[in-house]
Amino acid sequence: MSHHRSGARGASGWRGGSATRFARQFLRSAKYVTFCLALVGAIRPCAAAELAVSVVEASGRALGDVVVTIAPASGAAVLPTSGPRSAVMDQRHRAFVPRVLAIATGASVEFPNNDDVNHQVYSFSPAKRFQLPLYKGAHHPPVSFDQQGLVVLGCNIHDEMVGYIYVTDAPWFGTTGPDGTLRITAPPAGDYRISIWSPLIADPPSALTRIVHVDAAEGATSRVQLTRALRARPEPRPRRGDWEY
Ligand SMILES: [Cu+2]
Numbered sequence: 730m731s732h733h734r735s736g737a738r739g740a741s742g743w744r745g746g747s748a749t750r751f752a753r754q755f756l757r758s759a760k761y762v763t764f765c766l767a768l769v770g771a772i773r774p775c776a777a778a779e780l781a782v783s784v785v786e787a788s789g790r791a792l793g794d795v796v797v798t799i800a801p802a803s804g805a806a807v808l809p810t811s812g813p814r815s816a817v818m819d820q821r822h823r824a825f826v827p828r829v830l831a832i833a834t835g836a837s838v839e840f841p842n843n844d845d846v847n848h849q850v851y852s853f854s855p856a857k858r859f860q861l862p863l864y865k866g867a868h869h870p871p872v873s874f875d876q877q878g879l880v881v882l883g884c885n886i887h888d889e890m891v892g893y894i895y896v897t898d899a900p901w902f903g904t905t906g907p908d909g910t911l912r913i914t915a916p917p918a919g920d921y922r923i924s925i926w927s928p929l930i931a932d933p934p935s936a937l938t939r940i941v942h943v944d945a946a947e948g949a950t951s952r953v954q955l956t957r958a959l960r961a962r963p964e965p966r967p968r969r970g971d972w973e974y
Contacts, residue, residue: 766841778915780941784905784925785823785954791909792955793828795927795938798899802920802940807900815871816840818882818892825882825892827904828963829927834898837871849885852966856880856896879926883967891967893928915948923951928963932956 745816780799784792801807812833820842832838842865843849856878856945861869863886874880874896882892895902903911905963923939930937943949 731866778944778946779912780901780915780921780943780948781910781950782905782913782923782925783908783910783950783952784927785909785952787955787958789954791905791907792927792929792959793905793907793909794827795905795909795911795930796829796831797896797903797905797924798831798897798918798924798926799901799921800899802922812836812902815839818883818894820844820850820890823884823887823890825890827892829893829895829904831895831897831904832874833902834877834896835873835875836896837869837873837933839871840869841867847886848890850882851885851967852880852882852894854880855879859893860885879965881965881967890915891928891963892930893963895926908969918943918945921949925953928965929959930955931958931960 743752772954782797782799784795784797786792790795814833814836815838816830816832816836817839818830820840821844823844830838840850840861844865847863847865848863849863852858856876857872857874857880859872861872874894877896877898880894880896882890882894884890901913901916903913907913920940923941924934927936936956937953939951939953941951
């Protein structure tokens with residue numbers, strides 16, 4: 730389709746010269762064809778079906794930064810989607826940004842410190858134990874996460890800093906935006922188990938899973954409304970007591 734557009738543009742420049750009546754007509758019809766092709770492109774249902782998962786608090790307010798994982802309900806193995814193999818966990822205003830990061834198992838994460846103060850990032854979580862000695866800027870190479878599980882991040886200087894890296898084998902995953910919704914291109918038609926997690930959610934894990942049928946044409950939507958108030962402070966906390974000096 731793009732060559733039609735460029736063809737019309739080229740003819741347009743040529744019209745300024747000794748354009749014949751035939752050429753003008755040709756030009757008009759070329760523009761018309763281009764317009765129709767554009768119109769057809771806009772209308773054609775080329776957009777793939779969508780899977781949208783929304784999370785709302787007990788109060789009805791949308792909840793962002795919630796990890797959503799999606800896998801076949803049958804438990805059948807699916808090759809991981811070609812999601813990003815690298816991600817960034819920034820540090821700004823003495824906080825991890827984003828607060829919650831979901832990555833595929835095997836992905837690596839950069840930890841740039843964009844504050845004026847030094848941070849010493851660490852995790853004692855079984856899924857990944859590491860520490861980045863006191864630094865500012867992009868001082869350390871990316872850290873790879875090769876094991877599924879929750880990695881709780883802390884800073885050895887600033888106790889109030891806590892962040893989470895959710896490492897998952899799920900073929901589809903993401904985090905909800907400020908509108909409380911994750912939207913992805915729908916997986917192939919079938920039944921899927923959708924699970925959510927957030928350090929602020931107090932509802933029991935059994936209440937945080939849904940089985941959803943994805944339709945090839947319609948996709949699917951799922952809405953999870955929490956029943957308990959959010960935690961006042963995120964859990965679990967970094968295990969600073971495990972530091973060995
Ligand atoms: Cu710090």
